[in-house]
Amino acid sequence: MLQCNCSIFGDEQSKEAIVVDPGDDIAGIQEILSRHQLKVKAIVITHAHIDHIGGAAKLKAATGAPIYMNENDQTLYDHLDMQASWLGMETPERTAIDVAAREGDKLALGSAEFQIIGTPGHTQGSISIWIPTENKLVAGDTLFRDSIGRTDLPGGNTRQILRSIADKLLVLPDEAVVIPGHGSNTTIGRERAVNPFLQDLWGH
Numbered sequence: 001m002l003q004c005n006c007s008i009f010g011d012e013q014s015k016e017a018i019v020v021d022p023g024d025d026i027a028g029i030q031e032i033l034s035r036h037q038l039k040v041k042a043i044v045i046t047h048a049h050i051d052h053i054g055g056a057a058k059l060k061a062a063t064g065a066p067i068y069m070n071e072n073d074q075t076l077y078d079h080l081d082m083q084a085s086w087l088g089m090e091t092p093e094r095t096a097i098d099v100a101a102r103e104g105d106k107l108a109l110g111s112a113e114f115q116i117i118g119t120p121g122h123t124q125g126s127i128s129i130w131i132p133t134e135n136k137l138v139a140g141d142t143l144f145r146d147s148i149g150r151t152d153l154p155g156g157n158t159r160q161i162l163r164s165i166a167d168k169l170l171v172l173p174d175e176a177v178v179i180p181g182h183g184s185n186t187t188i189g190r191e192r193a194v195n196p197f198l199q200d201l202w203g204h
């Protein structure tokens, strides 16, 4: 319903997969996994908003894979019922977070390394995932094509999200592909050049 982008990364050799932000439609995710004969080794949550984490418990129950999330979003996750009621949705099932995902942590998928970058601002526990060998950044709701994540929800902070983007994301290569939490993919170079929310950063 909320049109969140879920990413499934699979390694052709080991047949292992990492799923990022299973918001909903677990049947659709499982269909892709089984079509490619992939076994989920980790479920990574960029932040605890319902559209990103809503399906995590179901996917964990179905696959046995551990859930990775930054602990600074635990309170948001604890209040999933409140998020659901704001949106007039049914509260999805909740589960334990198995592993804390922190700045500098690394997950391996085949020969690819998934590096956790702490990018607070949209929420206090927002993370992004940088995959250098693939030249891809999964940005959650921190950076979008032509926009940035909203900061008017509980835990949001505008100065902080801009600092996260400037210090942690815009330092990545221009040609790095950005997979945002909503909408179309973009590149770091494009957003650095034309994203209207980032054009004031340089004087500061």
Ligand SMILES: [Zn+2]
Pocket: 047, 049, 122, 141
């Ligand atoms: Zn969000």
